[in-house]
Amino acid sequence: MSTTTAPAPTEAHVPEQRRLTPEDVxxxxxxxxxxxxxVSQTLTMAWRSTKKMRRNPEQFFDVxxxxxxxxxxxxxxxxxAISGDVKSYLPxxxxxxxxQTALTACMAMGTQLREDMDKGVFDRFxxxxxxxxxxxxxxxxxxxxxxxxxxxxxxLVGLAMGYRPGGGVGGTVAGWALTIVAAWSLAWIxxxxxxIARSAQAVQGISMMIMFPLSFMSxxxxxxxxxxxxxxxxxxxxxxxxxxxxVRDLMNDGHLTADVGWALLGCAVVVAIFAxxxxxxxxxxx
Amino acid sequence: MNVIPxxxxxxxxxxxxxxxxxxxxxxxxxxxxxxxVLGPNGAGKTTTLKMLATLLSIDAxxxxxxxxxxxxxxxxxxxxxxxxxxxxxxxxxxxxMENLWxxxxxxxxxxxxxxxxxxxxxxxxxxxxxxxxxxxxFSGGMRRRLDLAASLITRPPLIFxxxxxxxxxxxxxxxxxxxxRGLVADGCTVLLTTQYLDEADQLADRIAVIDRGxxxxxxxxxxxxxxxxxxxxxxxxxSPGDQDDAASVVRRLLGEEPVxxxxxxxxxxxxxxxxxxxxxxxxxxxxxxxxxxxxxxxPTLDEVFLALTGHDTGADNDELELEAAR
Ligand SMILES: Nc1ncnc2c1ncn2[C@@H]1O[C@H](COP(=O)(O)OP(=O)(O)O)[C@@H](O)[C@H]1O
Ligand SMILES: [Mg+2]
Numbered sequence: 168m169s170t171t172t173a174p175a176p177t178e179a180h181v182p183e184q185r186r187l188t189p190e191d192v193x194x195x196x197x198x199x200x201x202x203x204x205x206v207s208q209t210l211t212m213a214w215r216s217t218k219k220m221r222r223n224p225e226q227f228f229d230v231x232x233x234x235x236x237x238x239x240x241x242x243x244x245x246x247x248a249i250s251g252d253v254k255s256y257l258p259x260x261x262x263x264x265x266x267q268t269a270l271t272a273c274m275a276m277g278t279q280l281r282e283d284m285d286k287g288v289f290d291r292f293x294x295x296x297x298x299x300x301x302x303x304x305x306x307x308x309x310x311x312x313x314x315x316x317x318x319x320x321x322x323l324v325g326l327a328m329g330y331r332p333g334g335g336v337g338g339t340v341a342g343w344a345l346t347i348v349a350a351w352s353l354a355w356i357x358x359x360x361x362x363i364a365r366s367a368q369a370v371q372g373i374s375m376m377i378m379f380p381l382s383f384m385s386x387x388x389x390x391x392x393x394x395x396x397x398x399x400x401x402x403x404x405x406x407x408x409x410x411x412x413x414v415r416d417l418m419n420d421g422h423l424t425a426d427v428g429w430a431l432l433g434c435a436v437v438v439a440i441f442a443x444x445x446x447x448x449x450x451x452x453x
Numbered sequence: 454m455n456v457i458p459x460x461x462x463x464x465x466x467x468x469x470x471x472x473x474x475x476x477x478x479x480x481x482x483x484x485x486x487x488x489x490v491l492g493p494n495g496a497g498k499t500t501t502l503k504m505l506a507t508l509l510s511i512d513a514x515x516x517x518x519x520x521x522x523x524x525x526x527x528x529x530x531x532x533x534x535x536x537x538x539x540x541x542x543x544x545x546x547x548x549x550m551e552n553l554w555x556x557x558x559x560x561x562x563x564x565x566x567x568x569x570x571x572x573x574x575x576x577x578x579x580x581x582x583x584x585x586x587x588x589x590x591f592s593g594g595m596r597r598r599l600d601l602a603a604s605l606i607t608r609p610p611l612i613f614x615x616x617x618x619x620x621x622x623x624x625x626x627x628x629x630x631x632x633x634r635g636l637v638a639d640g641c642t643v644l645l646t647t648q649y650l651d652e653a654d655q656l657a658d659r660i661a662v663i664d665r666g667x668x669x670x671x672x673x674x675x676x677x678x679x680x681x682x683x684x685x686x687x688x689x690x691x692s693p694g695d696q697d698d699a700a701s702v703v704r705r706l707l708g709e710e711p712v713x714x715x716x717x718x719x720x721x722x723x724x725x726x727x728x729x730x731x732x733x734x735x736x737x738x739x740x741x742x743x744x745x746x747x748x749x750x751x752p753t754l755d756e757v758f759l760a761l762t763g764h765d766t767g768a769d770n771d772e773l774e775l776e777a778a779r
Contacts, residue, residue: 185640186456186484187610192519195610196529204561211558219546222587287542291603294506296531297559 196296205298212305220309226279230272230313234320238264241388242328249389257330261321262342262414263387266407268317269350270382276310277357277370284361284452293452300446303358307351314350318343334421342418345430349410352434355441362448387411406433457520459484459611459642460505464514467500467666474500476666477514482644482659484610487637489657490646497666498646499539502613505644506536518611535604539615541596542603543588549575549599550584557606567606574602578632594625601632612636614645618652630656650757662761669761677757685750686722686730691743693718702736724749 187195200208220226242253242260250256280303283289292302322343332339357374364370384398385391385407391399402408413430416422460482467475475497482488490498503509505516507527516523523530543552550571557567575584578598583591591599597617604612617633618626633656637643647653653660654674662670662677670677690699696713703711703722707729712721724730730749737744 187519189457189520192457192521192529192533196521196532198526199528207561208559211555214558215544215547215555218551222546286545287538287540288544289542290508290538290540291536291542291556292559293508294531294534294536295556295559296528301559 200296200298205301208297208301209304209308212301213308214305216306216309217312220312226275227313227316229275230268230317231320233271234264234268234317234324237268238321238324239328245388254329257325257328258333258415258419259390260388261325261330261332262411262418263385264325265318265321265342265346265414266349266385266387266411267382268321269314269346269410270353270378270407272313272317273310273350273354274357274374274378275313276306276354277359277361277364277374278367280306280358280361281364281367281370284449285367299450300442303362303445303449304442307354307358310354311347311351314347317350318346332418334418338417338419338421341423342414345410345414345417345427349430349434352437353406355438355445359441359445359448362445362452381405381407385411406430406437409433456484458482458517459486460488460516460518460644461520462505462514462516465501465504465511465516466513467497467504467509468512473666475504478661478663478666478668480505480644480661480668482642484642485637485640486658487633487643487645487656489653489660490644490663491648491650491653491657491660492646492663493648495665496663498663499615500666501663502536502615502644502646506534506613507531508536533609533611535607535609535612537597537601537604537612537614537617539619541600543596543599545588548585548587549580549591552588552599553603553606556603560607562607570606574605578602579628594621594628597621597625597629598632601629605636610640611642611644614643616646616648619648626652662757664761670757684724684727686724686733687748687750688720688722688733688737688744689746690718690720691745695742696720698740699737699742702740702742703733706732706736 238261241264242256245260246253246256250259283306289302322339332342334342356377357370360370360373360377364373384401385405386402387407391402391408394402409426409430410433412426413424416424416426458481460480462478462480465475465478465480466473478497478501480488480490480501490501492498500509504511505518505523507523507530511524518530519533521529521533543549544555547555550568553571553574554564554567557570558564562570572581572584575581578601580595580598580602583595588596588599601612601614601617614633618629621629630652633643633645645656657674659671659673660677661668688699690696693715696715696718699720700711700713703709703720707722707724709723712723713719722733727749730747734744734747
């Protein structure tokens, strides 16, 4: 016995008028998502992420504890050795901690995304006619909440410890904003890692390996002129150094220096490279 | 009027490494049908469905959904489909209501309308009371229903259901069947996969039997059963406790082992020849065993499968698991 070919079904189950003609199909469907649709889908995905955050408050632990702990710890440990006293170290360390906190806060993106993508609901996202960037950009938008918390707390702790930014309110707010922009941009590197790595643990491991050199092999805690030449070379090209310098310029002097421009350009380049890479590798997961 | 098929696929192939999970399958589903893809675990059902739903790339062959080329135009294809996977694909962090609203919004349904449609669907699927509960508190049946509801929020004309009742208890399964029939009454076309032969029999207008990535037969449930020949005597015993005695009567008269369903008190006996049914009935009366209903039917699809492939569905599972482990 091989194949029994059935005669065409005799019974019409659907009333004729409900049947789709090629014209109906063309009318029901659109060839691609418009920009407006993409933005709306991204915001809906961001809404989903904020719900998730609210139900898993441990997602806020890092951005709350780290600014409180690190700011106090680093200042008291290194302050005397590097700047003579704690108070004169604050203008150096606070922008440094801001950049480091931004980096660790956005690092969580990759692990979160990888865990999320392994869940069943991502199968549904893939089967829906939505822009492929929406499931990636949505969490990124929602994550801004975490960066705001981290940056704000760091600055508040600094102020409480006696930091008096020379750039005034305007400079401080500008430095705060730049920190958040930098975190959001660098998050795309980790988003990309989330889409290529095999497991959440792998993402975690690789992220750590990226995070530590980027944050410590920079001018965040120590003036780079005290370092060996080869290290200085790396410190100078490290985008984190540019962000740190830019934040210092803004907060301590209230100046819009070239480093602010470089930092912003660096952020834009990171997004321009890693957002498309992320979408590409997310699509390949299909 | 120019009516197009809901699904038309020719020579679909999917290979994983050098293993051909789907090996040249043709499918044709007309609008308004319930089409069943029947096969044991590992036969390639999910893989086939995923290719048609743009979730897996098609290695060879062609597929069209309502005339739209799946490979060339995945975005249009996705707008015509609702997919309910084998495993729940709803968001564990959201409530039932939030899930439906999310999927509606993502597909461009306005916020207020998405909320209304979600509420309607929750009512229709008997989930109103659970609307604001987290999914983690849902039973298996509730998850399945929510999953299906999530596929319906934009009223797609074609629904894929991958093993919609696997793991459900018989009562919940019956409810799911009613729901699926309701979809078709509303004008949907349904392509479903199942390992349960009675499910395909109950629901599908036409069935493709799939084994090891190939279609081994296609037809209406009746045609498939006729193709096997013989018949089956189905008995409903008055008291389920009599089953053992009844079974020994059958063994004595026919030298055959009957198939028993202990909880329902049903007994099926495969017959070489429909005439032998009378012998069994007389034998049971002589033994004082009461019967509430009796019928002589064409065989079940289980028997069909055995006849078509020369192996039964259970043994195949073990074999394929071994293959998968290698
Ligand atoms: N991603 C994959 N990689 C390798 N093998 C796979 C993959 N997905 C499915 N298979 C194999 O393909 C075969 C068919 O799988 P599947 O379509 O899931 O079967 P069914 O849904 O009928 O149970 C199985 O042997 C399975 O092990
Ligand atoms: Mg399957």
